[in-house]
Amino acid sequence: MTRSGRASALDLPRTPTGVTQVFHALRARTPRRGAGLPAEPPWRSEFIAHEAGVPRLSLGEFGYAPDELGHWRGRADDTALVGPWQILTKEGLENLTEVCENLEKAARNSGFIATRRLRGADLLSPFLNNMIRDRTFLLTCSRLVGVPLIPHPLRIPTAQINYGSGQGRPEIVRWHRDGMDYVFTIQLTGHDDYEGGRFTYFRGRTDEFAGAVPGDPRIHEAPCGERGATLFLHGSRIFHAVTPVTDGRRATLVISLFCPYFARQDSNTFWHLAGDDGIPATVPSWLRLKWPVRNPAVDFSLRAGCPVITWDDIR
Numbered sequence: 001m002t003r004s005g006r007a008s009a010l011d012l013p014r015t016p017t018g019v020t021q022v023f024h025a026l027r028a029r030t031p032r033r034g035a036g037l038p039a040e041p042p043w044r045s046e047f048i049a050h051e052a053g054v055p056r057l058s059l060g061e062f063g064y065a066p067d068e069l070g071h072w073r074g075r076a077d078d079t080a081l082v083g084p085w086q087i088l089t090k091e092g093l094e095n096l097t098e099v100c101e102n103l104e105k106a107a108r109n110s111g112f113i114a115t116r117r118l119r120g121a122d123l124l125s126p127f128l129n130n131m132i133r134d135r136t137f138l139l140t141c142s143r144l145v146g147v148p149l150i151p152h153p154l155r156i157p158t159a160q161i162n163y164g165s166g167q168g169r170p171e172i173v174r175w176h177r178d179g180m181d182y183v184f185t186i187q188l189t190g191h192d193d194y195e196g197g198r199f200t201y202f203r204g205r206t207d208e209f210a211g212a213v214p215g216d217p218r219i220h221e222a223p224c225g226e227r228g229a230t231l232f233l234h235g236s237r238i239f240h241a242v243t244p245v246t247d248g249r250r251a252t253l254v255i256s257l258f259c260p261y262f263a264r265q266d267s268n269t270f271w272h273l274a275g276d277d278g279i280p281a282t283v284p285s286w287l288r289l290k291w292p293v294r295n296p297a298v299d300f301s302l303r304a305g306c307p308v309i310t311w312d313d314i315r
C-alpha cells in the first residue's frame with residue numbers, strides 16, 4: 001500500500017531470487033523456441049481458399065459399422081477421408097512453404113513413425129500458431145469433416161512437419177495408424193520435386209490390415225501430387241504410409257485436430273505419446289485432455305488456446 005492507502009503496482013510480488021530462483025530453474029523445461037529462426041511472414045485469414053465439391057468417403061465405406069462410430073445427439077462421426085483439395089490460396093501456400101522450410105533445421109531424427117520430423121511446430125512458429133487457431137481455418141476443416149474441430153489440447157502433436165529426402169538412405173513414413181482421430185496433411189512439395197513419396201492408405205478396417213497382401217485391391221494411392229494438396233484422414237481408423245522418397249525433397253505439414261464433443265472417444269494413449277515426447281512433457285498434455293469438463297466446446301477451446309467451435313457453427 002502507498003501512504004495514501006491506495007494499491008500501487010509496487011505491491012505486486014517480485015520475481016524470486018536466491019534459492020527459490022534456483023528451484024524454479026530446476027523445474028523449468030528447456031523452451032522449444034528455436035534460436036536463430038528467421039523472421040516469418042504474417043498469417044492472414046484470407047489465405048484460406050473457398051472449398052467446393054470436395055470428395056469424401058465415409059467410415060462405412062471402410063467397413064466400420066454404425067454402432068462403432070461416435071454419436072452426439074443424433075450426429076454421427078462418420079467421415080473417413082476428405083480430399084485432396086487446396087485449403088490455401090496460392091499466396092497462402094507460398095507463405096506456408098517458406099515458413100516450413102525455415103523450420104527444417106529444428107527437425108529431429110525419429111525412428112518411430114516418420115524418419116525426420118518436427119513436432120510442436122506451432123510452438124515455434126507464430127504463422128503456424130495463428131493459422132491453426134484461425135476461426136476460418138477451423139470452420140473450413142470442421143464443415144468438411146462434419147464435426148466441430150479445434151487444435152488438439154495435447155499441443156505437442158498438433159502441428160508436425162515431416163521432411164523426406166532421397167539422399168543416401170531413403171526417408172520413409174512407415175505403415176501406421178495415428179494416435180489422432182482428425183488428421184489433415186498438407187503437401188508442401190509436389191511430385192515435380194521428388195521421386196517416390198506416394199501417400200498410400202488401406203481402404204478397410206484397421207483390424208483387417210494384418211491380412212493385406214501385395215497387390216491387395218484395398219491398397220490405394222491418394223492423389224496428393226500437387227503442391228498444397230490437402231487430405232483429411234480419420235487417422236486412428238485408417239492404416240497409411242508414404243513410400244520411400246528416392247530422389248529430391250518432400251515435405252508435409254500434418255495437423256491434428258480434436259472434436260471437443262468426442263473427447264471421451266479420443267484414441268490417444270499415454271504411452272503412445274510418452275514414447276514420442278517423454279513422460280515430463282506428456283503429463284501436462286494428458287491432464288489438458290482428461291481433466292473433466294462442464295462445457296466441452298468452451299473448456300477445450302481454453303485448453304487448446306483457440307476460438308470456440310460448436311455444432312451450430314457448422315450447420
Ligand SMILES: O=C(O)CCC(=O)C(=O)O
Nearest residue numbers: 162173185199242252254
Ligand atoms: O507425410 C505424410 O504424407 C504423412 C505422414 C503421416 O501419416 C504422419 O505423420 O502421421
Ligand SMILES: [Fe+2]
Nearest residue numbers: 177178235240
Ligand atoms: Fe499418419
